[in-house]
Amino acid sequence: MKEIKPFHEAANPLSDTAARIRQTGRKIIGYPCSYAPEELIHAAGCHPMRLFSSGHGIVQAENHLQSYCCSVVRGILEDSLAGRLDFLDGTVFPHTCDSMQRLSDIWRMNGAYAFFADLVLPVTLNTPSSAAYLESVLARFKADLETALEISITDADLAASIALFNRIRTHLSFIHDFYSRHPGLIRGSDMNALIKGAMIMDRDEAVTLLADVAASLRHMPVPDTPVKRVVLAGSVCDTPDLFDTVEAAGGAVVGDDLCTGQRWFDRLVPEDQPPLTALANRYRERVICPSKHTGLTTRADHLISLVNHTRAHGVLFVMLKFCDPHAFDYPYLKECLDAKGIKSMALEMDDGHWNQGQFSTRIETFIHML
């Protein structure tokens, strides 16, 4: 489908996308995590751009981060130090895991971009005091943007940005749902590209293209080849090869609990509330990352309901080496799946690199078991 092509190309190379955005006069603010309030950045007249590790070898980051740090954090720092992110005007670091926390410090201390902000979100998201705190943190970030850019962000600006991002989420949810019900309609790597691309490219462009993709889908012939339905769970998945391998083995990814997936676009920001409250409320209600807390069984409950909802046959955990929050949750999540008779397998990726041979065999075996 030709509408998907720009999404695949958004990060290839990233600098071209950035250059086009800069031509429109927008400043680019990068962020490394799905808890960044893109709506606020956008309402400030800037372009929010999700940062992924480009996967280049680690050279300069060696001087700042030991080898037992996850490849997302090391990779992003490397990209910055190597000048591959020189198009950025600033960055914002939402507080999540310990590695991100220290990346933010190291980034600030070696700072290369004009704007910098920490967004020290609460870790517990279900207490009354955290609700108030969360909103005040967003208010502070808004004020930081206003001061740095010498602008003022009105409620109307913010409401317009919220509406725009909600449209992106709505389109993605629709496409994802359609694709999940009819696996094979588009490829998993296409779905992945749509999501990732939408975190990178100009959002007005994204919303138009996504609408086109959604419209085209409705007219496509629905394939009826039986597949083994798989749910992915983990932090980020920036590995299109994974989808191809699953498909080659007779499977399809029909749902996910990933920050580069449904965790990012599930749940709209309420449009009938004061904007900052609304943003805060979405964070409190969206599917959480393991570095946040809303209860002792929230993540397992969600994963099981996701499996049921998507009628998945199994769960594939995609874990990044040295990722503490996800590694801590894994035994419990697996136990809960086992108790329900849901098969699962864990793949641990080192350096984000995709070990074709080793992973293919394991994935094939897993899919055949389902």
Next chain:
Amino acid sequence: MADTPSTPPKIKAAKKMRDLMTTYYLEALSAAQNHRQVAWITSGGPVEPLVAMDIIPVYPENHGAMIGSAKMGEDLCAKAEDMGYSGDLCAYARADIACAVVRGGPIGGLPKPDMLICCNNICGTVLKWYEIQARYFQVPLFILDTPVCHTGYTPEIEAYVKAQVHAYIAFLEQVTGKKMDPAKMNAVGRLSYEGQRLWQQVLNTTAHKPSPMSAFDAFFFLALIVTLRGTQIAVDFYKELIAELEQRIHDGIGVVPGETYRLLWDNLPVWHRLKWLSDRFSAHQACLVADTYTSAWCGALKYMDENNFLDSMAQAYTRIYLNIGVDEMAEEVLKMIRFYDVNGLVMHSNRSCKPYSFGQMDIMRIVREKTGIPVLMIEADMVDPRSFSQSQAETRIDAFMEIIKQKRARP
């Protein structure tokens, strides 16, 4: 080598402290028989309300240190790995998670908790770890969320943590079915403040040359300010210890015979290699006079109001060493370098502890630029010996000491 004076006398208070800790653990282990409740709490967590409410606080991290010292870390960590926990996770957490199931370790496991108190001012690991234990023991978990102060303490953080201090007390009142006695809370707060002030004084004695004790001793004596903070026992003990250390200073007794070089240690101790490390450095007439770790239990004194403990608690517990930005940590290190007048910095790059270890390389650079003293980085893990190569550490320590000696020799 210069002539080596004879081994100095041991610090007498050590025996007393061992006894106090034994009594404490016996009391904790028999809590249920005595109808007392036990709370597991993170090492950086506010223990004072527990003490005020007569709940016995138990520290899995202190227990983890005991496991490490007893060289029981490898087995327990491997057991956790069998349970599905990655070998890259914090070894305190791994050892504790396994220990709860197999009741292993030097004291046959910790007493079962009635509640869990998790304060995330040290790391995100404790959140995940306490969630796991709350599910395992099926007991209530209270999370005191202390936002990290990358560049300072904001009014938003203050309001948030203060609200949680109230929620914490409400939680304790609910779990125990008792009201907190404000007078008792004030008394415990004052004792806590006093204990921390004395602990700082203990640590300060090593500014003296030769140093009457070393960081290795501090790692040992630390257990009391962690576990018995807020009690008269801790206050009395540290007073005695200070008196003994001052006597040693008066008598010119240094802990390292012929102390010639003074070093600062960064990060947690390598519990399973304390003796080896201590001997290795002593052999070079080098004394590890101070460390960034043990001072974490008095570093927030400046934010504490002994007469209004509960109110100042929010700030004091939020602005601790591990919960601030790396640049502020570097400032603290620089202050210690000056105060203790050290010739070198030894950094333990600790695979277990990401919030402590990430950022160390930037601190290293800052220290080199600002002071010119040599910095050594040793790769290890505080509990799990599998990430430690003794021969590699030995070579690096020897080379590092050579550099320090040469620097000293130059006019």
